Amino acid sequence: MTAADLAPLARTALGPRRTLDGVERLRGGSRKGVYRLRCDDGATAVAYVWSPEEDYWDHGGHPDPRDPFSAASGPALFAAAHDRLTAVGVRTPRLLHLGTDAAVVEDVTGGSLEEVLARDPAAAAATLGRLGEAVRALGAHASAAYGKVAVVDAGGSSHGTSCVQVVRDRALRDVEEAAGRDPRIAAVREEAAERLGHLAAAVRPRTRHALVHGELGPDHVLVAPDGAPVLIDVEGLMYFDVEQEHVFLELRFGPHYDRLRVPGLDGDRLRLYRLALHLSLVAGPLRLLDGDFPDAGAMRGIAEFNLRRVLSLLRPVS
Template identity: 45%
Template sequence: MTRTFLQADDVHELVAEQFGSDSRLARLDRLTGGSKKGVYRLELDDRTTVILYVWAAGENYWPPSPTVPDDPFTDASGAELFVTNHAALTAAGVGIPRLIMLDRDGRYLDADIALLEDAGALRLEALMERDRAAAAAPLATLGDALRRMHTTFGPNYGKLAAITRGEASQTRRTEDIIVDRALGHLDATAARDARLADAHHRIAAHVHHLRGEVAPRQTYALVHGELGPDHVLVTPAGEPVMIDFEGLSYFDVEWEHAWLQMRFGDAYPALRPALRPVDLDPDRLELYRYAQVLSLIEGPLRIADTDFPDRQWMLDLAEWNITKVLAAV
């Protein structure tokens, strides 16, 4: 598809109404890294900066794919999810960007949009690489926030918006959802890669083995869904701010820590105490970790077939995780 991104003239009315008719847009930058929504930094003539989220088809690089119907992490994008999850994280005392304005009526653009405070451009990931000592305080604050999230419980698993609408029913065990998700990702990737096709039965057997070790449980807490140091900004005051939280759901906390373990990599064991984990089931954690590795083959290979601007990065990510999946079998 031909993608057309925002230009300065497109946000003239938005700037005038939100900041006054005397305000002028000095700069408009589309920020890199987003693949489901457009993220723009607006700089006004008085040097004020704000962030604009745009949920539009032309901003979403992801092609459709078969999904597990009750997987709460499927299609985790959109203004409804954002505003519902923003309210829940605010109530839980988690640092997130302040919401300035939400428009779902097309007043300014032919898309749902949100205007947010600008928490800056420094990601926790970059701060850790540059100065691990300086990252200690933000990590500790992040750990406190995670503890609050992981002790905020819901009656069912699922997206918060679906639960609010009464559409989330607890019909299956969460580990069975993740097994179906993992096997679906395996089928999709085995059709594209001969190594995975050859190992398909062994990989599937390993997934079922991991599932067989998991004990039943029905306790669901708030989880970000794909939290890592790239989804945490650090403000000039040193405060961590979570972003990209449309995937927030009530689910097993092991899903969160499987993702944290993957994203923090070799640093995770040393950082784990600072992240203040609740009691974790190691068997559930291992199943979810392996399922996420499979997802990080399927997703990157799928988006690499589109016009996503950093295609090679996605292919490299898929290759890295193919190695990890095969190493287990």
Template identity: 35%
Template structure:
């Protein structure tokens, strides 16, 4: 069987020994599903220890075009720097996420043109397995714990939005205006490939603008994951939820997170429903997610994502949501 890893065998062994010690000999490396923005490998050592290798290889990122065109590097949800910063913040604030053992940032002198890291391996299942768990008590235990974790994370607030490190720069405009621009940009891609939505382009722009006009100013932002679906939560056998894929975490409107939770958890969103959410922001972010996820699914489909059935179903489902939103809008 051929070697399947971004690092060659000798380099990976040298890296593991440097980080963990000479007693750790790599016995097997298998590629795991790492999503659309990084590559993930599971590393088995011959002493029984297991860890994970994250690789941020822009050439294998399905959204590399968008990243390359991003003018403000501080807003990028991609890459090792964002992972390290968010990993540190979450763990310092008692929010479970796999430990970072070591981060290697590439330089001009590096052998490999990408960043990579050794990360704790969490034995468990994704929260998807518990959303429809046959034992109601188990479902309640897991999702109530996750709900408490999310509430605790969102309760950390500050007066400016953006990355957890204030030195990463700040924007002066309200954060929802960024998402307004993003919704319009994603819509411009969708209309190239979806006739029904193309026919409603002007109507959608008008609705987005009207929804935005209803949003009042705000000076308090909660810390959010940014893309918190059941596939971004690992649950141990002790029912402990761990957040993964944390590169996009930041201080932001918590309504952005809650509308995403609604979409991804369905009926199980009842475990996460807080009080005090702004209904105008909820409406705005709902439509934003519909358009963005329609576009995201199409881009994955067009760019060779290994699961085209998923990509197509993602874009089709949220295209229907978008059109339904138009029909119900008054």
């Protein structure tokens, strides 16, 4: 989008006395457009724009919010997640304006934690420690129901009978979808389905569900001027098994995960969710490559890395 496209939104969010000088499309975002707004007086803000033109995924219709893993996109999910995070004391960019298809938030200019870790791991240590506090705060906020925050906080219910059943069924669909796009998954289709069934059967019932971001990697954490972690891409916030969060944290933070680790995680759930996560990160990127996603090389790399992880989990080297 251009400055002319975004000028009305900027005027509504930032006031008529400011003039939009320019816009910069920011890195990332496969479901929404993310733009830095620059005003004539030096002020900046960030616009989130949800529209079919900004979404590289083919949903085949309107996503069902009662499905915990349906497409997490749109101002309603964003607003519910923003309000819940604010209520539990976990920082996310301050909301300046919310519209029917866009939002404007404060511009957190310290870069992502991913960038800081690459540039100066020592400087990132304090932010990692504070992120660990945020992860624990999320995990301490519990609900008897599971599902998207927008659904649960409104008193609604989600599809399925348990988090484990939802994860298993989704992983089985990912196996079938990935098998149709890569012969290496097709060769282990039955083995993967059988392993998912055994892993799910080993999990004991649970009635407490924690607040989880869902995709909390270092690229989804901005660093404020005071070093505080600021969570972004929060639309997928949901109540779920906390192990779902931690298999993703373990994958994305690698050697830094120890700063985020918490005691008491369920090993059976970790084993199921770890395999399911890698299957999702094969099927999803391969599906995205069917469209016109601009960074195809990165998506192929993600799919290939996770495909190798799937194979290693199914057939570990002795």
